[in-house]
Ligand SMILES: [Ca+2]
Ligand SMILES: [Ca+2]
């Protein structure tokens with residue numbers, strides 16, 4: 001058993017152990033205004049209610065800022081900075097601890113428990129942050145290599161810049177949605193015959209709808225135009241991590257992306273998990289990423305502690321007939337660049353950041369067949385099929401398919417630091433007539 | 435003389451004639467909270483003060499919404515929709531008109547004039563909209579062709595998709611700044627020797643700092659995830675137009691942009707003019723763009739009125755020594771796709787829009803040498819020099835250079851519909867030590 005135990009009854013297999021305490025935005029039927037909560041076991045600890053009823057009585061430093069817990073996004077709390085995140089999270093751990101230092105604050109306060117502990121299943125989850133800008137990187141080396149082999153062969157699989165900088169593109173902030181939001185299959189231009197001499201697009205729903213298994217990282221500290229974030233300072237700018245599914249329409253992408261990058265193939269929806277796992281909660285799982293055999297320039301050279309995380313990631317697909325199959329398992333260590341490196345690179349020319357801005361890692365794949373983070377890789381761009389439970393097969397996603405990403409750090413009962421689920425179900429394309 | 439004349443003394447050469455009335459956000463030393471104004475001649479008509487002192491007495495329909503004029507962005511006003519923009523603008527025209535229908539409202543109300551008319555030179559201009567998402571297109575056919583010739587030769591200058599869809603990429607909303615904001619030369623990775631077999635980047639300030647002459651168009655009507663905006667409805671989603679300078683670092687761009695598009699080469703600053711010229715003001719100047727010799731798919735097929743505008747555009751460069759040279763003149767008709775087409779394409783897969791989202795046109799160039807909208811084209815990527823007044827020469831921008839874009843519709847005295855200026859001055863790069 002883990003050394004820290006709560007007076008609250010928590011399933012030892014819960015992603016939301018007392019070691020985690022991720023932050024999210026909830027509403028309930030009785031309380032329809034979204035506000036801040038932390039997940040603990042099967043409960044959402046409603047911090048709006050907790051603060052209102054004096055739950056923070058023994059943490060005076062947060063008291064002038066308690067209105068952040070009544071806000072409909074985590075931006076206000078995030079903006080308080082990492083030292084404050086740490087003391088708030090540690091205080092919440094201490095009041096949830098069995099025989100902790102402040103038993104009167106919560107353990108013995110039945111009225112506060114009744115007001116602030118809500119069964120997680122009655123909570124509606126909202127997008128945790130207001131996102132002004134979203135950037136998606138491409139730091140999953142195995143993914144970049146596998147995709148490069150598919151399109152350019154093994155000799156030129158990786159572009160010359162790939163190991164020198166975290167390649168990325170600006171994504172569409174408005175298209176980021178919270179787990180559970182249905183995703184309509186996009187319409188767009190595709191090539192019916194990609195090998196024809198004359199490239200003639202047709203209007204069609206995407207027939208190559210795919211997932212991308214990624215992490216997302218939220219920024220908690222703003223930076224100004226013309227003011228680069230130094231690599232050593234970058235960790236203080238990071239708030240926490242979520243699971244991210246960068247839904248992708250491969251046929252739309254193939255036609256549109258030259259020369260300016262992915263556009264409509266990506267902006268029809270990007271799903272994130274609702275609970276933001278704080279950087280402090282991840283620290284015990286810090287790990288090395290993929291070793292870069294290229295010497296990076298000094299502005300990307302990390303000298304501090306390890307900045308990748310040993311997060312076990314898993315993707316499952318549930319078909320309309322109800323069969324669920326695991327379609328990939330890997331680890332978040334399969335990244336060539338870390339979030340601090342991404343932020344240092346993103347700002348090196350002076351690009352400004354706001355609190356709540358989101359960085360996507362890029363698709364995370366391992367080296368083996370079972371570790372690939374998208375169907376494009378798993379099926380060699382639709383040339384082969386994967387087999388699902390119940391005998392179904394897939395090249396790409398079909399209508400009614402529900403894809404769920406899970407992620408978790410650790411294996412010890414009662415001490416898991418997990419992300420919960422990032423899920424979405426494919427709905428038929430909009431019918432458009434002219 | 436133009437048939438509409440104001441009782442206010444307006445320079446007949448002013449961009450801000452009574453036919454224009456563009457909207458912007460001002461503050462003054464006495465009133466530091468930004469709020470809404472319209473430009474008229476040498477004045478900003480402060481709509482916060484105007485509304486407070488009952489200037490809208492004869493326009494009852496706006497009265498329940500007058501708080502939008504006290505907001506620090508135009509988003510609230512924009513969200514009221516195009517029919518409301520039209521009646522407000524026409525009402526303001528009517529109260530500014532000499533011997534207009536409501537002389538008591540403004541012409542004879544000296545107290546209101548004193549409260550609401552501020553010399554434009556004492557006003558600080560702010561970013562007119564809160565921009566959640568910014569997308570930059572590439573619809574300037576001549577620019578795309580010229581750049582394509584430079585990098586791929588005349589046979590493959592345009593990619594196969596170019597005439598089928600408005601090619602674009604997601605830009606960085608946080609990097610959009612208002613005219614006058616200084617721009618620091620970006621640092622980043624560049625190839626010291628681009629033709630070397632082994633591509634080895636160095637860390638450097640950009641040595642190929644460039645401009646891009648563009649228009650920006652603001653969206654005033656939201657659209658939801660999975661809900662495409664039909665081409666026929668798109669004009670109702672457009673609020674107004676500004677001048678846009680998409681500062682670009684060509685050496686950073688060349689190294690970073692494969693395969694996901696421009697990133698740090700663009701996100702260090704994008705300057706827009708402060709006054710938003712409403713779509714209604716531009717309607718008399720509606721024109722055909724470049725004829726597309728490719729039949730577009732029905733979702734991009736415009737059947738309504740002309741949707742390009744005859745805007746005369748001009749770029750000048752003032753060096754640190756004070757010499758000002760015109761370095762390009764062209765017209766906004768040099769676009770292959772219109773803003774309604776861009777919006778219809780952008781949303782066809784379901785990408786959602788918020789009020790205040792910004793669409794960039796892409797660099798606008800004509801066919802002749804004097805009509806090129808960026809230095810990359812003018813100097814063949816730095817192979818030749820352009821000559822400036824006073825004997826200076828340029829391949830790309832130097833520190834202390836100030837670039838000013840102007841744009842204007844019409845030539846008739848007293849009836850110009852202009853954009854004012856979009857200007858920015860290059861400051862030295864940040865010195866970074868490791
Ligand atoms: Ca992605
Ligand atoms: Ca541009």
Ligand SMILES: [Mg+2]
Nearest residue numbers: 212246362363
């Ligand atoms: Mg990806």
Ligand SMILES: [Mg+2]
Nearest residue numbers: 646680796797
């Ligand atoms: Mg451009």
Ligand code: NI
Nearest residue numbers: 465480482483
């Ligand atoms: Ni005022």
